[in-house]
Amino acid sequence: MTDAEPTALARRTGPVVAAVALLLTAGLLAWVAIGESDVQLPLAEAPYIVPAEIVLLDAEEGCVVLVDGAGEEQRTCDERLTGAFNAYWSGQEVWVDAPVGPLLVDPGGAVERAEDGGQEFVEPPRDVERQAELEVDGDVVRIGGRVVLDLEAPPGHGVNWAVASPDGDWVVADDREGRVLVAPVDGSAPPAVWGTVGQDSYVDLYGAVRWEP
């Protein structure tokens, strides 16, 4: 079976289409690889204080980082925390899943082995109904169909996971760039960067954030 010969139009247009496709591809690749989210405001410079604290990990340096609602950091470092994967914040102590086993960290104080090995913290009650209304769609978070957080980011830089505060006034999300973002749900002020998560670490937005009662 032989193919039909290309038409004159195909002979002229084909290479142009191929060149345009390759140029557009290069442009899109650059946009996705180099581009970043429009949300860059540090929480310390945001015009609000979040009624909560979050615990994050700097696993490379071996530190637990407690960040308050104004963006102030308190670091507690110990070599046993190097390579730690996950952390929970009870309000008094941080439970850390570390390579040497579970550790309990008193922020600014001692780091001890968790004797019972397990995680004894009770996560704050989840607002199942509100969480069910929350939808993550690429770089946008919606609650009940209304956009409450828009990262305005290229594909691949969007939101991993998001939760609403128990009172429903705040939304917290982590994105593909390893950042934790926070924003008032009513859109009265811009979203801000609360902190960053190390490349090999993880943040459980229910267990790591402790909201004020």
Place this chain on the structure above:
Amino acid sequence: METTVERALERWVEADVLDHGSAERIRQFEQARDEPAEPDEGRDRGWLAEGMAYVGAALALGAAGLVLGDVWDDLAAAGRLGVAAVATGLLVLAATVLRDHARGPAHRLCTLLSALAVLGWAATVTLGLQASVDPSADLVALVVGLATLGPAALLHRVRASWPTTLVLGGAVVTTVLGALAVATPQLDAPLVGITLAGLGLAWAALGWSGHLRPRTPVEVTGLLAGGVGCQVLAFEAPVLGASVALVVALAAVAVGVSESRTAPAALGGLGLTIFAPQLVVELLGEQVGGPLALLVAGLGLVGVAVLLLRRTEVLS
């Protein structure tokens, strides 16, 4: 003689645009063309040998897969490398035996064996790298892609066909994705999707223009790669992925209909069926968009079918 020719001759004679004598001469010419050639035992043997070779190769590959599957994990790195190298050598040897045939079953079999030998070479290089320096998977992809690109391009140049198109396309994609993986910290879905979509579209366009031959295999593999790329992109950026795919699908339908070629039209129709509903649902939401998406896909397919049929009627 083909009945379409006979019907056309009758129609033309009835319409008085062709005289009976000329019609008869055309009939005789077409009959002579349609008459089977002298029985060719050599040709039959060729078909038989080709069929036997394919069945035998499938059986042998299946058996080798079963045997190697059991012992592969226990084999040392050098042993795996040896198996791949011997298999590649055997494929090259078999292709060399058949290399003098310019056409027919032996030619096709030689092309297939040569294409498989290039894949065997890629596997040998992969195992060789893993056995010697244990590099990252990204670097392996880049080196294997580069090492395969030359033989694949050479083979495609002398024996352009479906198997060589697939091997060359695979080598290009592996090389580009490998380079991208090495250059970027994380090769995630959007980067893979954009790369596949762009390469696929460029590949298909070069096939359409005749700069890469054979046209249909190049177009089909390009459009399929482009479609897969758009779908991967659509997981992260639904509107962008589906929109690009729809534009390409419409272009493929236009090419297929205007040039009366089935492959681009069929793949374009398939693209419309897959991506039009996705875009409609994404833009209008599932509740309204669901039924509308089916309507759009259905009407799109009917439209392609009507255009194809009209074009066929015009040509006949």
